[in-house]
Amino acid sequence: MARLAIILAAGEGTRMRSAFPKVLHRVGGRSLVGHALSAVKAAKFDAVSVVIGPNHENVGEEAKRFAPDAKTFVQRDRKGTAHAVMQADLTGNYDAIVVAFGDTPFVSAETLARMGDAVKGNVAVAALGFRAADPTGYGRFITRDGKLVAIREHKDASESERNITLCNAGIMALAGKHAAAILKKISNNNANGEFYLTDAVEIAAGMGLDCVALETSEDEVRGINTKAQLAEAEAVLQAKLRQRAMEQGVTLIAPETVFLSEDTKFGSDVVVEPYVVFAAGVVVEDGAVIHSFSHLDGAHVGKQASIGPYARLRPGTKLGAKVRIGNFVETKAANIEDGAKANHLSYIGDARVGENANVGAGTITCNYDGFGKAKTDIGAGAFIGSNSSLVAPVKIGDGAYIGSGSVITLDVPADALAVGRGRQSVKEGWAKRLRDARLALKK
Ligand code: UD1
Ligand code: MG
Numbered sequence: 146m147a148r149l150a151i152i153l154a155a156g157e158g159t160r161m162r163s164a165f166p167k168v169l170h171r172v173g174g175r176s177l178v179g180h181a182l183s184a185v186k187a188a189k190f191d192a193v194s195v196v197i198g199p200n201h202e203n204v205g206e207e208a209k210r211f212a213p214d215a216k217t218f219v220q221r222d223r224k225g226t227a228h229a230v231m232q233a234d235l236t237g238n239y240d241a242i243v244v245a246f247g248d249t250p251f252v253s254a255e256t257l258a259r260m261g262d263a264v265k266g267n268v269a270v271a272a273l274g275f276r277a278a279d280p281t282g283y284g285r286f287i288t289r290d291g292k293l294v295a296i297r298e299h300k301d302a303s304e305s306e307r308n309i310t311l312c313n314a315g316i317m318a319l320a321g322k323h324a325a326a327i328l329k330k331i332s333n334n335n336a337n338g339e340f341y342l343t344d345a346v347e348i349a350a351g352m353g354l355d356c357v358a359l360e361t362s363e364d365e366v367r368g369i370n371t372k373a374q375l376a377e378a379e380a381v382l383q384a385k386l387r388q389r390a391m392e393q394g395v396t397l398i399a400p401e402t403v404f405l406s407e408d409t410k411f412g413s414d415v416v417v418e419p420y421v422v423f424a425a426g427v428v429v430e431d432g433a434v435i436h437s438f439s440h441l442d443g444a445h446v447g448k449q450a451s452i453g454p455y456a457r458l459r460p461g462t463k464l465g466a467k468v469r470i471g472n473f474v475e476t477k478a479a480n481i482e483d484g485a486k487a488n489h490l491s492y493i494g495d496a497r498v499g500e501n502a503n504v505g506a507g508t509i510t511c512n513y514d515g516f517g518k519a520k521t522d523i524g525a526g527a528f529i530g531s532n533s534s535l536v537a538p539v540k541i542g543d544g545a546y547i548g549s550g551s552v553i554t555l556d557v558p559a560d561a562l563a564v565g566r567g568r569q570s571v572k573e574g575w576a577k578r579l580r581d582a583r584l585a586l587k588k
Pocket of ligand 1: 153154155156157196220222223224225226228229246247248249282283284285296298312313314315340341342343368370
């Protein structure tokens with residue numbers, strides 16, 4: 146059974162009121178088209194095509210990230226969903242062609258596979274339906290004697306057809322051997338002047354072929370057309386991700402305040418305090434504690450590490466076991482090895498911090514000179530005094546000691562002390578003399 150999946154992603158997304166293509170908007174840290182393609186991938190289709198809009202190369206690139214073998218096709222004029230499908234290459238003797246939307250992110254792999262399975266024998270079209278709480282705007286399934294005979298778009302539907310609550314989710318499977326013949330017959334004679342894929346049902350029925358309706362839940366097929374729907378989808382997904390994390394044993398003290406990504410990974414006995422955000426690509430190992438108000442993005446947190454409160458871990462952060470990152474510490478592209486600590490008010494970027502090193506309050510790695518980035522290397526067991534600036538590229542040897550308030554521009558050998566600051570001078574009685582002189586002037 147060879148199967149092709151086509152993801153339609155060429156829509157303008159006008160209702161999003163955004164300069165970005167709609168399908169690049171994110172839910173749970175993943176783009177809408179990324180969600181759709183993840184399901185396609187899990188359903189193991191033999192080929193994947195994505196139909197994108199003109200000047201939407203970024204959608205093509207995002208698609209390749211999730212499905213490197215996907216072919217992209219550009220739909221120059223957006224003349225409707227059937228027209229979009231016809232931009233893809235349908236030759237290839239596919240048994241089933243499953244069409245899904247780039248703006249419908251929660252469709253499961255099982256549903257996509259079920260759709261593909263449904264077209265066989267005399268069944269040429271399978272359409273996915275759901276019972277809509279509010280069917281306004283959706284296409285309606287018209288059935289006769291239990292058979293699906295047409296899908297009527299809301300705008301084209303009669304008063305009585307609008308009372309139908311079984312709505313079209315938009316996902317459709319076509320038998321490969323009939324697809325081209327059916328699509329060719331679709332016209333744009335409707336309220337929108339578009340070539341509707343939904344007309345495939347009526348046409349196939351007219352050709353003496355069968356159409357079937359499959360049903361699923363509204364939550365699975367919620368389409369995203371507006372920012373409000375994007376936010377609703379986020380809420381639905383977050384509820385699911387929190388539930389999943391807790392089922393795996395993560396302690397979420399106030400789950401409704403924690404935001405997760407589809408790909409957030411937790412080990413056992415992780416505790417997450419209230420108000421923490423996990424952007425994409427975060428792994429948290431066993432026994433780590435993430436304190437309140439921390440933001441983690443593309444970071445790997447080692448076993449029994451302690452993060453925050455108020456920590457910011459940016460992409461490329463890798464923390465070993467028992468690392469402590471305290472309040473108002475920011476890390477980026479930083480490899481912080483087992484037992485190292487940066488407890489207060491620091492920026493550690495493009496750096497390695499060796500095992501058990503101690504990075505004092507206010508330490509900054511000066512990694513950027515306005516043109517390029519350079520690396521800071523802090524050896525195992527080094528002690529960086531508070532409020533030091535480490536001007537990269539620079540290397541602090543194992544066990545070295547940096548005096549507080551230093552600006553370090555030269556490498557420091559292992560076990561050495563480096564102090565780079567003005568020497569303190571003390572003038573006995575100076576303050577008193579000043580006060581006395583000023584007071585004398587006032588008299
Ligand atoms: C579509 C269905 C409707 C269904 C609803 C479910 C049709 C004609 N209507 O309506 O029955 O109830 O989805 O959400 O199929 N697209 C293109 N090129 C185009 C037009 C659309 O690629 O020329 C893509 C869009 O990017 C989107 C998808 O097709 O991913 C659906 O288009 P959209 O305009 O959102 O259709 P709806 O009006 O929601
Ligand atoms: Mg839509």
